[in-house]
Amino acid sequence: MSDQTLRGPETVVRTPRKAATGEAYLEVSDLRVQFPTADGTVDAVQGLSYSLPLGRTLAIVGESGSGKSVSSMAVLGLHDPRGTRITGSIKVGGKQVVGMSADELRRYRGADAAMIFQDPQSSLHPYFTIGDQIMESYRAHHKVSKRVAKAQAIDMLGRVGIPNPQRRISSYPHEFSGGMRQRAMIAMALVNDPKLLIADEPTTALDVTVQAQILDLIGDLQRDFGSAVVFITHDLGVVAEVADDVLVMYAGNAVEHGPVGKVLGAPLHPYTWGLLESLPALSGEPAPLHPIPGSPPSLLAVPSGCPFHPRCEFRDRVGGEHCTTVHPGLVPRTADTGRLSRCHLKDPDRVYQIEILPRLP
Amino acid sequence: MLLYILKRVVSAISVVVVTLVASFALFFLAPTDPAGTICGTRCNADRLAEIRSSLGLDEPPIEQIGGYMKGILVGRDYTTSGVVQHCDAPCLGYSYTLGQPVTKLLAQALPVTVSIVLGGAVVYLFFGVLFGTLSAQRRGGTLDRALIGSSIVINSIPYFVVAVLVALYVTVLPHSEYHPLLSNPLLWASGLVAAWLTLGLTNAAAYTRYSRASMIESLGQDFVRTARSKGISERRVVYRHGLRAALTPVVTIFGIDLAGQLTGAIFTEQIFGLPGIGVLTLRAFNQYDLPVLMGCVLLGSVVLVVMNLVVDIVYTVLDPRVRLG
Numbered sequence: 001m002s003d004q005t006l007r008g009p010e011t012v013v014r015t016p017r018k019a020a021t022g023e024a025y026l027e028v029s030d031l032r033v034q035f036p037t038a039d040g041t042v043d044a045v046q047g048l049s050y051s052l053p054l055g056r057t058l059a060i061v062g063e064s065g066s067g068k069s070v071s072s073m074a075v076l077g078l079h080d081p082r083g084t085r086i087t088g089s090i091k092v093g094g095k096q097v098v099g100m101s102a103d104e105l106r107r108y109r110g111a112d113a114a115m116i117f118q119d120p121q122s123s124l125h126p127y128f129t130i131g132d133q134i135m136e137s138y139r140a141h142h143k144v145s146k147r148v149a150k151a152q153a154i155d156m157l158g159r160v161g162i163p164n165p166q167r168r169i170s171s172y173p174h175e176f177s178g179g180m181r182q183r184a185m186i187a188m189a190l191v192n193d194p195k196l197l198i199a200d201e202p203t204t205a206l207d208v209t210v211q212a213q214i215l216d217l218i219g220d221l222q223r224d225f226g227s228a229v230v231f232i233t234h235d236l237g238v239v240a241e242v243a244d245d246v247l248v249m250y251a252g253n254a255v256e257h258g259p260v261g262k263v264l265g266a267p268l269h270p271y272t273w274g275l276l277e278s279l280p281a282l283s284g285e286p287a288p289l290h291p292i293p294g295s296p297p298s299l300l301a302v303p304s305g306c307p308f309h310p311r312c313e314f315r316d317r318v319g320g321e322h323c324t325t326v327h328p329g330l331v332p333r334t335a336d337t338g339r340l341s342r343c344h345l346k347d348p349d350r351v352y353q354i355e356i357l358p359r360l361p
Numbered sequence: 362m363l364l365y366i367l368k369r370v371v372s373a374i375s376v377v378v379v380t381l382v383a384s385f386a387l388f389f390l391a392p393t394d395p396a397g398t399i400c401g402t403r404c405n406a407d408r409l410a411e412i413r414s415s416l417g418l419d420e421p422p423i424e425q426i427g428g429y430m431k432g433i434l435v436g437r438d439y440t441t442s443g444v445v446q447h448c449d450a451p452c453l454g455y456s457y458t459l460g461q462p463v464t465k466l467l468a469q470a471l472p473v474t475v476s477i478v479l480g481g482a483v484v485y486l487f488f489g490v491l492f493g494t495l496s497a498q499r500r501g502g503t504l505d506r507a508l509i510g511s512s513i514v515i516n517s518i519p520y521f522v523v524a525v526l527v528a529l530y531v532t533v534l535p536h537s538e539y540h541p542l543l544s545n546p547l548l549w550a551s552g553l554v555a556a557w558l559t560l561g562l563t564n565a566a567a568y569t570r571y572s573r574a575s576m577i578e579s580l581g582q583d584f585v586r587t588a589r590s591k592g593i594s595e596r597r598v599v600y601r602h603g604l605r606a607a608l609t610p611v612v613t614i615f616g617i618d619l620a621g622q623l624t625g626a627i628f629t630e631q632i633f634g635l636p637g638i639g640v641l642t643l644r645a646f647n648q649y650d651l652p653v654l655m656g657c658v659l660l661g662s663v664v665l666v667v668m669n670l671v672v673d674i675v676y677t678v679l680d681p682r683v684r685l686g
Contacts, residue, residue: 110592122583137591
C-alpha cells in the first residue's frame with residue numbers, strides 16, 4: 001500500500017487549484033454502458049452524468065467493477081461496438097462521442113482526448129521503440145515527415161523529464177524503468193496536445209516514490225497545457241493530492257459528487273463514509289479498521305432501489321421500504337448545492353458529524 | 362552474439378556426431394544383409410564374401426565407423442575388385458545399388474525438396490496468417506466459423522489422401538515434374554505448382570488455427586488498446602500492433618515444421634513424382650542402401666540443428682527483448 005493511501009482525510013484540507021470557471025469541456029449525461037453476455041446484460045454504467053471544465057481535475061473513485069474505467073473508456077470510444085451498448089451523451093469540446101463513426105472516432109482519439117493507462121509495462125508495445133510509438137501518435141494527427149515527428153517526440157520526452165531524450169528515443173520500453181515508462185506513456189498521450197486527458201490509475205503499478213513524481217508531473221503538465229484531467233483511482237490519498245472535484249462511483253452509479261475538500265472532509269454518502277473508515281491511521285493508537293460489510297454486487301443483477309442498500313448500516317434510518325425499492329436521485333442533500341449525493345438519508349451531514357467522524361482514526 | 366553463435370555451432374556439431382554414431386550403430390550393426398541383397402538370388406558364398414569385403418562389412422564395427430568419419434573429414438579410398446577409387450571429403454560413401462557417391466545423390470535431391478518446401482511454406486504462411494488474422498478479428502462470426510470449420514475438416518483428412526486426390530483429379534494444374542530453377546524458372550514453377558498448393562493449403566489450415574489463437578491473445582493485450590486510443594486506423598492497430606506481437610509463436614512452430622519438411626516431404630515427393638530427399642530416403646530404405654540412408658539421416662540432423670539456430674536468431678530480430686547469450 002502506498003504512503004498516500006495511508007494518509008488520513010485530515011490532509012485533504014486544501015484549496016482547489018483553480019475555481020470552476022468557464023463552460024464544460026467534457027460533458028457526460030445519462031451515460032449507460034451495457035455488455036450483453038450469455039449470462040445476461042451487465043449494467044456497467046447506469047446513467048452517469050458529470051461535467052468538467054478545462055484546467056480542472058476530476059477524480060473518479062470506486063472499487064473494481066464500479067464503472068469508473070468503463071465509463072472513461074466510453075469517453076474515448078474504446079469499447080468494441082459489437083459487444084457494447086452505449087446510450088446517453090458524451091460531449092467533448094462540443095463533439096458528440098456516442099454514435100461517432102469509426103473514422104470520426106479515429107480522428108477524435110488522441111487529438112481531442114487521450115488516455116494514460118494503468119500499467120505502462122503492458123500498455124506500451126514491447127516490439128517498438130519509445131520514439132516509434134510517440135511518433136506514431138503524432139503522425140496519426142499531423143501530416144508531417146518522420147523527421148519533424150521525431151523532433152516533436154524528443155521535445156515531448158524532454159518535457160516529461162526523461163534525461164537525454166535524443167538518445168532514449170531509440171530505446172525499447174523494456175530498457176526503461178517503470179517510472180520512465182509511465183513518463184513516456186504521458187509523453188505519448190500529450191504529444192497531440194489533447195484538451196482532455198484521462199489517467200486510468202496511472203500510478204498503481206509504480207513504486208511509492210515514483211508515484212509522487214508522476215502525480216506531480218501530471219499536475220505540472222495540466223497547468224502548462226491547460227487541459228481537463230479525469231483521474232481514475234481507488235486511492236483516496238491520490239485523490240486528495242491531485243483532484244479538484246471527486247466523483248464516487250458504486251455499482252455503475254455515481255453516489256457522491258462535489259469539490260474534493262468537501263467530499264473527503266465531510267462526505268454525505270454511507271459508501272464514502274465506509275471508504276474513509278477503511279483507511280488505516282498513520283498515527284495514534286492502532287485501532288481496528290471498520291470495513292464495509294459484504295462485497296460489491298454483481299452488475300448482472302444490481303440490487304433494487306439504492307444499489308448500496310444491502311451493505312448500508314443506515315438503511316433503517318430511512319422510513320418504510322424506501323431504500324430497497326426507490327433508486328435515490330443524485331441531488332443536493334444539504335444547503336450546499338455544489339455537492340450531490342445519492343442517498344435517502346434526511347440529515348447525512350449530521351449523521352457524519354455525530355456518528356462517523358468520531359470513529360475515524 | 363558472435364560468441365553465442367559459436368557456442369551453438371559447437372553444440373550443433375556434437376548433436377550431429379551423436380546422431381551419426383547412433384544411426385551408424387542402428388543401420389550397420391543391425392541384422393540387415395545388404396550384401397545378400399546386392400548379390401541377389403543366384404548367389405554363392407565366394408561372391409557374397411567378395412561383396413562384403415568391397416563394402417567393408419567384414420571389418421570390425423569400430424573401424425567401419427572410423428572409416429566413415431574419416432571419409433567425411435578428409436575423404437577415403439574404396440577398393441572394388443582390385444580397383445582403387447578415391448572419394449573426396451566430405452565422403453559419405455557410395456550407394457550400394459546406384460554406385461554413385463551419396464553426396465552427389467543428396468546434392469541432386471536437396472534442391473527438389475527445398476523448392477517444394479519453400480514454395481509450399483510461402484503459400485501456407487501467407488494464407489494461414491491471413492485467415493488466422495481475419496478469423497481472430499471476427500471471432501465468433503460467420504467467417505471465423507467457416508474458416509475454422511474447414512480448417513478442422515482439412516486437417517482431419519490424412520495428408521496423403523489430399524495429395525492423391527489433388528494429383529488425380531485437379532487436372533487444371535500443370536503436370537508435376539522437376540526442372541532446375543536456374544535452367545528454366547518458368548518450367549520450375551509450373552512443375553511444382555501442384556505440390557505447392559497441396560502442401561501449402563493443407564498446412565495453411567493448421568496455420569490458420571495457430572495464427573488465430575496467437576492473434577486473439579495479442580488483440581486482447583493492453584498495448585493494442587493503447588494503439589487504438591492513439592487514433593490510428595483499425596487496420597494499423599490489427600496488422601502493425603497486433604500481428605507484430607502474434608507472429609513470434611507462429612515463427613516458432615514454423616521453424617520446427619520447416620525443418621521437418623526439409624528432411625524430406627515424403628508424401629508430396631512420392632505422389633507428385635518429384636525426386637527429392639524423401640523419395641531418396643524411401644528408396645534407400647526399401648533397398649537396404651545403407652550409405653544413402655545414412656546420408657539422408659545426417660543431412661536431416663544438420664538441417665534440424667541449423668533451423669533451430671536460425672529460429673533463435675530470428676527471435677532477436679522479431680522481439681527486441683530477446684538477447685542471445
